[in-house]
Amino acid sequence: MEHKPSSLKKASYQDIAELLYGNAKAGVFVTFVAATLLVFGFNTPEIQTEKYTWWGIMSLLMLTRATDALYWHKNENNQQDDGRRAIIRFVTGTLLTAAMWCLYCIYFSQYASIIELACMIIVVSAFAGGAATVLGAHKFTAISYALLLLAPFSIVLMLSSEQYKLILGLLGIIFSFVMVTTAKKSADFTSNAIRLKNENAELVNKMEQKVARRTEKIYQLSNLDPLTGLYNRSAFMHNLEAQLALSIENNKPIALLFVDLDGFKRINDTLGHETGDKVLKKTAARLENLRDEHHLLCRWGGDEFLIAYLGVDQDSAVSYAATVIEEISKDYYFDGNRLSVDATVGIALYPKHASKANELIQLADTAMYYQKKSQPNSVGVFNTEIGLRISRENQLKMGLAEAIEKQQFRMVYQPIVQSTSHKIIAFEALLRWDFNGENVPPDEFITIAEQYGLISDIGTWVLQQSCLAAAGWLALSKEQQPSVSVNVSVLQLHDANFINIVKSALETAQLAAEKLTIEITESIFSHDKEVILNCIKTLQVLGVQVSIDDFGTEYSSLSVIQDLAANTIKIDRSFVNMLDSGGMAIIEAVKQMAVKLDYAVIAEGVETQEQVEQLSALGIEMLQGYYFSKPLEHSHIADYMEYNS
Numbered sequence: 001m002e003h004k005p006s007s008l009k010k011a012s013y014q015d016i017a018e019l020l021y022g023n024a025k026a027g028v029f030v031t032f033v034a035a036t037l038l039v040f041g042f043n044t045p046e047i048q049t050e051k052y053t054w055w056g057i058m059s060l061l062m063l064t065r066a067t068d069a070l071y072w073h074k075n076e077n078n079q080q081d082d083g084r085r086a087i088i089r090f091v092t093g094t095l096l097t098a099a100m101w102c103l104y105c106i107y108f109s110q111y112a113s114i115i116e117l118a119c120m121i122i123v124v125s126a127f128a129g130g131a132a133t134v135l136g137a138h139k140f141t142a143i144s145y146a147l148l149l150l151a152p153f154s155i156v157l158m159l160s161s162e163q164y165k166l167i168l169g170l171l172g173i174i175f176s177f178v179m180v181t182t183a184k185k186s187a188d189f190t191s192n193a194i195r196l197k198n199e200n201a202e203l204v205n206k207m208e209q210k211v212a213r214r215t216e217k218i219y220q221l222s223n224l225d226p227l228t229g230l231y232n233r234s235a236f237m238h239n240l241e242a243q244l245a246l247s248i249e250n251n252k253p254i255a256l257l258f259v260d261l262d263g264f265k266r267i268n269d270t271l272g273h274e275t276g277d278k279v280l281k282k283t284a285a286r287l288e289n290l291r292d293e294h295h296l297l298c299r300w301g302g303d304e305f306l307i308a309y310l311g312v313d314q315d316s317a318v319s320y321a322a323t324v325i326e327e328i329s330k331d332y333y334f335d336g337n338r339l340s341v342d343a344t345v346g347i348a349l350y351p352k353h354a355s356k357a358n359e360l361i362q363l364a365d366t367a368m369y370y371q372k373k374s375q376p377n378s379v380g381v382f383n384t385e386i387g388l389r390i391s392r393e394n395q396l397k398m399g400l401a402e403a404i405e406k407q408q409f410r411m412v413y414q415p416i417v418q419s420t421s422h423k424i425i426a427f428e429a430l431l432r433w434d435f436n437g438e439n440v441p442p443d444e445f446i447t448i449a450e451q452y453g454l455i456s457d458i459g460t461w462v463l464q465q466s467c468l469a470a471a472g473w474l475a476l477s478k479e480q481q482p483s484v485s486v487n488v489s490v491l492q493l494h495d496a497n498f499i500n501i502v503k504s505a506l507e508t509a510q511l512a513a514e515k516l517t518i519e520i521t522e523s524i525f526s527h528d529k530e531v532i533l534n535c536i537k538t539l540q541v542l543g544v545q546v547s548i549d550d551f552g553t554e555y556s557s558l559s560v561i562q563d564l565a566a567n568t569i570k571i572d573r574s575f576v577n578m579l580d581s582g583g584m585a586i587i588e589a590v591k592q593m594a595v596k597l598d599y600a601v602i603a604e605g606v607e608t609q610e611q612v613e614q615l616s617a618l619g620i621e622m623l624q625g626y627y628f629s630k631p632l633e634h635s636h637i638a639d640y641m642e643y644n645s
């Protein structure tokens, strides 16, 4: 098995090879010149053929080494191996060269004249001297080269009988000793320098890796959602904006998918947040599986996910969204339990619907919202109708925020009468909004006020006005003492301060609590019952009456009605409208229940004499509707009461 060097060693090998080869071309050239001069400069007829042979071999060797040096320089920057092979090639070439010189000196010196001998000594000494530094990167070679060049030659000279050769040999031995020491020192110095350099490089490298790891961690913290590992909001926005910029350049569309889980709240509420988290994680994993390089995916928050589908048209986006829903709706299995959630997807398209990231997201969100309302667990694409609804909603929302201040609200009052005697029992207070000349119906603006958190302030104003009005009409006559019936949104009941608001409205108007009725719609049954029941009980303890409005239109729970101990139930006008086609039976049933549970019944929306007669015959105690009166302006109440006294 080949030994794998550490990164530090690998770098050292590279450096050594680089240093060695750095001087190779010059070394080869000088060697070739010296060899040629010596061989052709001195003619010794008896061994000239051997000299030529030697020169031929030496030239071949130099050619090989020169080729090797060229090859190395060419591949220097894309070295596949770690430099060790290059070193081996270089060292072999160098030692062969030294061996050739060694051979030359030992063999040819016997025939050399004193001048040729001197030249030989000068040449090999110079090479040995040069080697000490030039080959310093490789200690073994530096020393061996100097030794091979000088030592055998010097020994041969010393063995000679001639005295000057003996002296030259002795000098050569001393010189080779000096050269070996120099070569060793130089090699140690060089290898030390290489080691230090690479250790530093490795240190820097390690630091860089550490920084990179930290950067990655910071990236994760700031860009990824910790629960699902998907992009978080800011990372998604950042990427989407970049993609939009590209799309503008390339003229390519983008579809933005707003994915919202259906029924996730139920899982969280009934099975706990831990299970909820597991579902979110699994959902994220499924979305991730469906993703490729054309999708940007993020967890937008809660149970919402966004997918930007790059370069795609509406049809493909819709079919992808259908796949997303299908995938999410597959059963989940946790600890042996089977769970399922659905999803609704809203789509907005760039450039068709919007060109800014936040606008696209908002429109896709809106498309999802409307889709969920009308047909959950399906795909809805943003369209102009939704667009008009939004701009209307925005207009109304902004208008509502300053409607009280601008005195655009007023209350009207519709009488509720005793069915047989037509005596006025109460007035229902109904809010009117004159929005720059337009009479916006309360059904429309109350929903918006509820959605945008404006209902509390408006509701408070309504209560105050209604209590004041009631105190006013109660002072008009001793016999007629109608109460006031005020519509209250369930959201107001969630306000911890609501009881105080009621108390203060009663106090300011000097109105007895018994003269105030709160009308609550059936939708309370889909809210947090506990909070609402407590609030209503407190009101009843104060003496305030409670009426269930629009009864029959939504899912009703008799047990809750019983818990509420509601004083009155108002049968929705849709049943009064269809007295002849089934409405009668329902009203009859409600009346029977009312007798048992001890509450009074009001029928709303009474418009005809016939309805009055039929309802009275059924024993419905109170009636309200256009037959008796449309909602009245406050200023008309006195006349109305007098006329009906």
Ligand code: C2E
Pocket (backbone or CB within 6 Å): 414, 429, 430, 431, 441, 442, 443, 446, 459, 462, 487, 488, 489, 519, 549, 550, 573, 604, 605, 606, 607, 624, 625, 626, 627, 631
């Ligand atoms: P609601 O509480 O069921 O009010 C009765 C609605 O039926 C009133 O509509 C009234 O004008 C209408 N109405 C009465 N008699 C007849 C009739 O014989 N025929 C027909 N076709 N309609 C009749 P309005 O004033 O448009 O109010 C609509 C709804 O808006 C109310 O329904 C109530 O839920 C809500 N609302 C009105 N004012 C307020 C308020 O001050 N606060 C809150 N939270 N909701 C309010």
Ligand code: MG
Pocket (backbone or CB within 6 Å): 428, 487, 519, 549
């Ligand atoms: Mg009402």
Ligand code: MG
Pocket (backbone or CB within 6 Å): 549, 550, 570, 572, 604
């Ligand atoms: Mg009603």
